[in-house]
Amino acid sequence: MKPLPLEDFVWAGIHLVDVIAHLETLEIFSMLQGQWEVHHQAARKVLDHVETTVPLGNRSSTSAIAEVLSNLPEGDVRRRSLQLSIFNFIWIDVLAMSTFGAVSYCPCAFDYLPLLDSDIIRSQDFMGCQSQVFAIVTRITRLEQLQLMHQGEKHQEFTGPELQQQHSELEKQLGFVCRALGEDIEGLESVHSGLDLDAAMISLIWAYGARVLLQVVIAPIMSEQRSIDQTFVNICLEKLEALPTRLVMRTAWPYTITGCMAMSESQHHRFRQILDRVLQEAQAPGITWKGLIVMEECWRLRRMHPGQYFGWREAMKSLGARVILT
Incomplete structure (x- = not known):
């Protein structure tokens, strides 16, 4: 044939x-x-x-x-x-x-990474988050996979120069993207409030979610600790609170990732309030309601087992549900 x-x-x-x-x-x-x-x-x-x-x-x-x-x-x-x-x-x-x-x-x-890098696939045209941020999240995932492959081969933690170099490069990329998006938002806010502004705000929240992801899946392995710096969690939380409620449904992934890594009760209350405000203003929550369920389980596990590490993966395992955060 x-x-x-x-x-x-x-x-x-x-x-x-x-x-x-x-x-x-x-x-x-x-x-x-x-x-x-x-x-x-x-x-x-x-x-x-x-x-x-x-x-x-x-x-x-x-x-x-x-x-x-x-x-x-x-x-x-x-x-x-x-x-x-x-x-x-x-x-x-x-x-x-x-x-x-x-x-x-x-x-x-x-x-698909070359398609994102070249902007042939522009994710911002479909769901708001810019393709450059999607590409960085993809690279973080691949770096985690690389680390696990070496760990499995050598039966020890892989903290060699290659991992450290890529980790550092991703940190730099995310820092640059966050600064550039912040400047874009300032410029767009002074001119108009159209789709470009929406995409920039959504992308910035995703970028801070990616910074939290990088801390969680790579940094603890390199530093042999699982304590997560709250700086990026707090910045992402502030950006989420400032986001128009009509756009919150586009941020279910960073909302959940950062929320699970929030350590204080005051932070937890603020994450709950974000979804409450969406519902009060009669906006579609998307999958964020599932994200809050995962957060609540993560926080509960942390209260029950002080000193142990719990993130979104552990919370979903406890729930018996692998939630996709679209």
């Missing part, structure tokens, strides 16, 4: 991923957990098959999917459709990997 041309083969895979995404969405918004992970693993396997089946000699790019997307002209409805389909996968994948760790998922040869 003659193989399909590259473009047709990629589109066939993407159409299948679209069907899976619809099923996944139904599960994500059902009750506390749903069976979304079954569908996401299936989507990863489909995209892995697409990338590994096409011989390198039959394409000019390392990614078959990226090549088909890049060959479509700007303004072509097929390009926009393909961008949306790819982003739907990336969104869930970034959230899943950062929330639960890459070791939880089957390998996937589709590397």
Whole structure:
């Protein structure tokens, strides 16, 4: 049987991923957990098959999917459709990997990081958070995976120069992004309050969530401690409190990540108040209500077991629910 041309083969895979995404969405918004992970693993396997089946000699790019997307002209409805389909996968994948760790998922040869880096996939066009922040979260997840791989191979903690260098680079990138976004927000607030301002505010909160993530999954391993500096938690909390309630639903991931790492009762009260205000103003909470359930469990575990470390992963394990924070 003659193989399909590259473009047709990629589109066939993407159409299948679209069907899976619809099923996944139904599960994500059902009750506390749903069976979304079954569908996401299936989507990863489909995209892995697409990338590994096409011989390198039959394409000019390392990614078959990226090549088909890049060959479509700007303004072509097929390009926009393909961008949306790819982003739907990336969104869930970034959230899943950062929330639960890459070791939880089957390998996937589709590397979407170059698409985020080049702005070919602009996540801000779909859910508000800029692609540069999504890319950094992805790099943090991969760094955690690298550390765990070396730990497993050597049966000891991996704190070599490579890990330290990448960790330092990510800290610098996040610092630069936070400063740049802060300046963008100041400039946009003085001119108008449109979609660009919304995206900048959402992206800044995600960036501070990423700073907390980096502290939690990498820094404790390097420093042999699990105490989390509250500086970024407090800044993220302040940004969340200042965010218009209509946008809070776009920040379920940083809301939950930072909330779980909040250590004081006064912080806990403020995180609860954010969701209360959203509901009082009759705005859609999105998945933030699930995030608050995870936070409450994390705080409860910490009260019951003083001196022990508890984060969102431990809280979800205690709840028996792997919540995807869309």
